[in-house]
Amino acid sequence: MPKKTTSPYLIIKKSKKHGWGAFAQKDIPAETKIIEYVGKKVRNQDEDSDDDQDTVYTFELNKKWDIDGDVPWNTAKYINHSCNPNAETDIIKGKIWILSTRKIKKGEEITYDYGFDLEDFQDHPCRCGAKNCVGYIVDSDLRPKLKKILRKKS
Numbered sequence: 394m395p396k397k398t399t400s401p402y403l404i405i406k407k408s409k410k411h412g413w414g415a416f417a418q419k420d421i422p423a424e425t426k427i428i429e430y431v432g433k434k435v436r437n438q439d440e441d442s443d444d445d446q447d448t449v450y451t452f453e454l455n456k457k458w459d460i461d462g463d464v465p466w467n468t469a470k471y472i473n474h475s476c477n478p479n480a481e482t483d484i485i486k487g488k489i490w491i492l493s494t495r496k497i498k499k500g501e502e503i504t505y506d507y508g509f510d511l512e513d514f515q516d517h518p519c520r521c522g523a524k525n526c527v528g529y530i531v532d533s534d535l536r537p538k539l540k541k542i543l544r545k546k547s
Contacts, residue, residue, distance in 0.1 A: 397468070398415070398428065398468035399428075399468070400427060400428040400468070400469075401418070401419075402417060402418055402419065402421050402425070402427050402428070403415045403416065403417070403418055403427065403428060403468065403503065404416050404417075404418045405468055405471050408473055408502060409522075410473045410474075410475070410502065410504070410520050410521055410522070411473050411474075411520055413471045414471060414472070414473050414502045414503075415428075415468070415469070415471045415472045415473075415502070415503045416500060416501065416502050416503065417497045417498060417499050417500060417501050417502075417503060418499065419499050420496065420497070420498055420499050421493045421496065421497040421503075422493065422496055423493055423494065423495045423496050424492060424493060424494075425492065425493045426485075426490045426491075426492055427480060427490075427491045427492065427493055427503060428468070428469045428472075428490070428491050429469065429488050429489065429490055429491075430452055430460060430462055430467065430469040430470075430482065430489040430490070430491060431460070431462065431464070431466065431467045431469065431489075432450070432452075432460045432461045432462035432463065432464045432467050432470075433460070433461045433464060434454070434458050434459075434460060434461075435451075435458070435459050435460075435461050436457065436458065436459070437453065437456065437457055437458060437459050438451075438459065449463075450462040450463035450467075450470050451463075452482070452489050454484065454487070454489065455484075455487075460489055469491055472491060472503050472504065472505060473502065473504050473521070474504060474505065474506065474507040474519060474521060474530045475504030475505070475506070475521040475523055476506070476519060476521050476523040476525050476526040476527070476533070476536070477504075477521065477523035477524070477525060477526075478494065478504045478505045478506050479493060479494060479495055479497050479501065479503060479504060479505075480492060480493050480494055480497070480503050480504060480505040481494050481505050481506070482505055491503070491505060504521065506532065506533055507530050507532075508532040508533075509530050509531050509532060510531070510532065510535065511531060511535055511538065511539060511542070514529045514530075514531050514539060515529065517529055517530040517531075518530070527539050527540055527543070528543075
């Protein structure tokens with residue numbers, strides 16, 4: 394079971410979208426800092442690196458540093474992806490924050506767009522259930538291109 398969150402806005406519990414999820418413990422106003430995404434500060438992985446390190450929980454902090462959020466004390470890692478999210482990430486004063494983009498009602502699952510690129514998209518199926526979901530976790534700007542790729546394959 395995941396560790397209890399330090400955010401007064403979240404509760405971590407089972408999700409229909411994927412494994413564990415973060416849910417609003419109370420109503421969250423729009424544009425609220427919900428939780429900081431924390432972890433180990435690690436050097437940015439060079440794109441040409443042969444390192445097979447799993448980067449699902451890794452956020453780019455800046456050109457030099459990433460945050461590896463796959464640590465027990467980072468309950469923000471339980472926030473799932475959605476193609477129709479109610480939150481987003483932003484770097485504010487050198488910290489990664491999850492911010493609400495609209496009012497989130499108590500009990501609603503908190504989600505954001507993970508913004509993955511098309512490389513290895515098949516390794517990241519999406520189960521968000523949104524009407525605009527293309528079946529894979531990719532950045533919203535890349536979804537039209539992915540739809541074309543999927544049409545050509547079928």
